Amino acid sequence: MSTHVYNRIALIGLGLIASSMAHAIRRGNLAQEITGYARSEATRETARQISLCDRVCDTAADAVKGADLVVLCVPVGAMGPVMEEIAPVLQPGATVSDVGSVKRHVIEAVQPHIPEGVHFVPAHPLAGTEHSGPEAGFAELYDNRWCLLVPVEGSDPDAVDRLRRLWEGMGANVDEMDADHHDLVLAVTSHAPHLIAYTMVGVADDLRRVTDSEVIKYSAAGFRDFTRIAASDPTMWRDVFLTNKDATLEILGRFTEELFALQRAIRTGDGDHLFDYFTRTRAIRRGIIEAGQDTAAPDFGRGGKP
């Protein structure tokens, strides 16, 4: 029985997110054909060797021809130019979507190039690992994770609904959100934490009296989790911070304010302030476990694929 949601899906960019989509689409039999394109010849060659798509094309235009869904899976800063390139060959009635971590900027960069008769439905799957490239993907990445759809003004409800069915078919839970709220929520839950982790790992590396090898040898819980976050793709994250500037800077401002208050509590020996703060944050963790977004099992970064 066919469960196809689309006839042909074109994945533009073949990194972790796109390659996981390819595996998940096949697992769910959600499309008849998957085409792919990556800017780098080496990436295209790898994708061909592992048979990631049915066809890996040498141009983005070739990949999108005849596709009823095109998903832009390139860094946020590259979305606009790629869209401009493929616009002339898009099939009428096709849907263009993306997987960018920032939505307001992507909408502003992509929407002006969307041809009449083509639907644009921005999306953002909240899933990832610190690994990159076409070989990093796996079919389970989106299972029980959220995918946020961010319809723009005038998005066709049927096109939105069809994209929702694709993401649900790939295992995700789907919600809708407007672009500005999305960017603020993500600044809190993802963008600011990533910058903070990058910073702490950089500080450790700078410290002269503690060697890198000591930091590495003795990095137990705490720092080790930070290094995992801070190992994420540099290009992707550079673009995220540059394009979600206002929300990220707002959250970082609140963060440093709060951090200064805790530093002062340490300096003045105010144990009650510290204890109360740490007790409150513990409750938030329990909420996440109850919401099913993580497990209570001890982990230490040693777990394998779920």
Place this chain on the structure above:
Amino acid sequence: MSTHVYNRIALIGLGLIASSMAHAIRRGNLAQEITGYARSEATRETARQISLCDRVCDTAADAVKGADLVVLCVPVGAMGPVMEEIAPVLQPGATVSDVGSVKRHVIEAVQPHIPEGVHFVPAHPLAGTEHSGPEAGFAELYDNRWCLLVPVEGSDPDAVDRLRRLWEGMGANVDEMDADHHDLVLAVTSHAPHLIAYTMVGVADDLRRVTDSEVIKYSAAGFRDFTRIAASDPTMWRDVFLTNKDATLEILGRFTEELFALQRAIRTGDGDHLFDYFTRTRAIRRGIIEAGQDTAAPDFGRGGKP
């Protein structure tokens, strides 16, 4: 065949660390008898119900009588008073050790109470989870993790060597380090990262325009790892920050300096600065994986016990 390193080991405090020691000691048949004591009657009762030790005693003095190893597994701030209480009943030739995350303060609090003829060998196993209490322990917690021994001036080499064999028997790798260097290394790899994680989780909770339930629902990689760290035992961490004040504040000072530089790069749109920084931190992660302190497998906090 007996592999006993000690005849009777007394665990004072029965939280995650002590209960994992009990399981690991039994797994390795490293002692003939394990006694235990916890201040809270409820904790003692739980420990008895799960047969954590051979005997759970109602006073610390009863637990340490006749023990040739006593391990203080209480929060750092409680080490001194507990040591004072048990000093009169310690067996001559016995070794006292601890598992505190801070070493200079513990040495200053404990050593004055060590009787003549009793050895004091401070230690710190670099392992843990965000869970607490006697039921949180498991035998594998120390496998392939580091335990740092921090001998004090005049520590008996045989007593140090014997404690080393115990920790190796529990699966740990053992290194020696002096107290001040230990406290600086841990400030970088553990204490500052924990305070930062606590701070970020608190900021998210404070934000009015993003609800707690949104933060919880949409907390993908990044924030979710922070919440795990920020769920650690509040009493333990309060004591860590109050007793490793100088090193923690020094690292936090460098951290905020570095964070301000990255915030400025975001504000001014300096993508090269961000890209270079993120590329450098990625290399540190690779070092940790090569050092065997973590695996490269994708994780997302969904893994179970190793």
